[in-house]
Amino acid sequence: MRRVVIVAFDDAQILDVACPSGAxxxxxxxxxxxxxxxxxxxxxxxxxxxxxxxxxxxxxxxxEVSGRVDTVIVVGGAGTAAAAADDRLLTQVRRLAGRSRRIASVCTGTFVLAAAGLLDDRRVTTHWGYGELLAATFPAVKVDPAPLYIRDGNVFTSAGVISALDLTLALIEDDCGPTLAREVARELVTYLHRPGDQAQISTFLAVPPPGNRVVRDLLGYIAAHLAEDLSPSALAARAGVTTRHLTRLFTAQLGSTPARTVRTARTEAAAQLVRSTALPLAAVARRCGFASAETLRTAFRQYYGITGDTLRRMTDMPRPIGA
Structure with a gap:
């Protein structure tokens, strides 16, 4: 049996426990x-x-946890600071790490592993809001707050909360192969197993939510209906405003026109599909609302500066031009 020990503490995030154990x-x-x-x-x-x-x-x-352990997972949450300062907890985490095939952390659980001295000279990630603090607190740790999860040797670290599911699916795939990981993802009704190097923050989350309700509601609609008619006139009709007024709202709230916002959302979604599936580029284009594979190739060149084929072969997710 593969023995998995989830290490928790008071005020841990319950999803950090539930996502791995449920998957x-x-x-x-x-x-x-x-x-x-x-x-x-x-x-x-x-x-x-x-x-x-x-x-x-x-x-x-x-x-009292004795014998061999396959995987140790340390969770995060509001109680992480106290946990990372608890010598009893750190002693036991170090002990279990020494008898485990691999160790992992979810969200701010990275702080516990770092405090235990298990992350020195390793590349790790954590919740995007705590990356700077982790780097400042533990200068020997190589912090990259962008990816959903990172594997460095036998150490896995993941970003915030629901990325625990992505991490666990990666562990399942590592153990049992991609077919089982996909079956688990389907039963969990998750869209797909996101690759670890996918950015934690998309364009829609990189800035504070727009204060205007029309723009906020349309952003949610765009993300859920990429293959449908998302022209400025269609969006304006849905919101009950004129196209000119919609453009003013988007420019004021997002610094971008409706058309540019839609194109960015479609390009990011297409990049995720190219990186995480074997779908032909034409199929990806249809799913994400592009007129053709060639139109999608043009979008990739403009947004990432590379072709779709290059994107599929890359180890790390590229950053948008100018980011």
Whole structure:
């Protein structure tokens, strides 16, 4: 059996626990061999309060976890600072790391691994809002706050909250192959297994949400309907405003016209599909609202400065021109 120990503490983020444990449970139901056995462990081995107030029961004392462990996952959350300063917790994390095939962290759990001295000279990530603090607190750690998750040797670190699911799917694929990972993703009703080097923050999240409700609602509509008619006139009709007024709203709120915003959203979505699937470029173009594969190639050259074929072969996700 693959023994997975999830290390938690008071005020941990409950999704950091639920995403890995739920995905591994589903992997077992689809025939993971050998199956995963998940254990929750804390310093005191008692019922633990999550940051949402929901209590997590059934935890073992970390000091009582003996024998070989396949994977150790340290969660994050509001209680991370206290956890990273708890010598008892750090001692046990170091001990378990020494008898585990791999170690991982979710979100700000990276701070715990760093405080335990397990990340020196390694490239890691964490929640985008804490990257600068992690780098300043632990200068020996190579912090890259952009990707969803990073693997450096046998150490996996991931970004915030739901990226725990992407990380766990990557672990399942590493153990059991891509077919099982896709089956788990389908049962979880997640759109796809996002590649680790996909940026944490898309264009829609890079700036504060627009204050204008019309623009905010249209951004959500655009993201969910990329293959439909998203011309300025169609968007204006949906919002009940004139095309001229819509352009003024987008320019004031986003610094971009409606047409440019739609093209950026389509290009980013297409890049994600090219990086994470084997779909032909023509199929990607149709799904994301481009008229043809050639139109999509032009968008990639303008936005990333490269072709779709080059994008598919690249190890790391390119950054937009001028970013």
């Amino acid at each position: 591994l449970e589903i992997a077992n139901s689809h025939g993971a061999a050998p199956p995963y056995v998940v254990e929750l462990a804390t310093v005191q081995g008692r019922t633990t309060r999550s940051s949402s107030g929901i209590m997590l029961a059934g935890a073992r004392r970390l000091a």
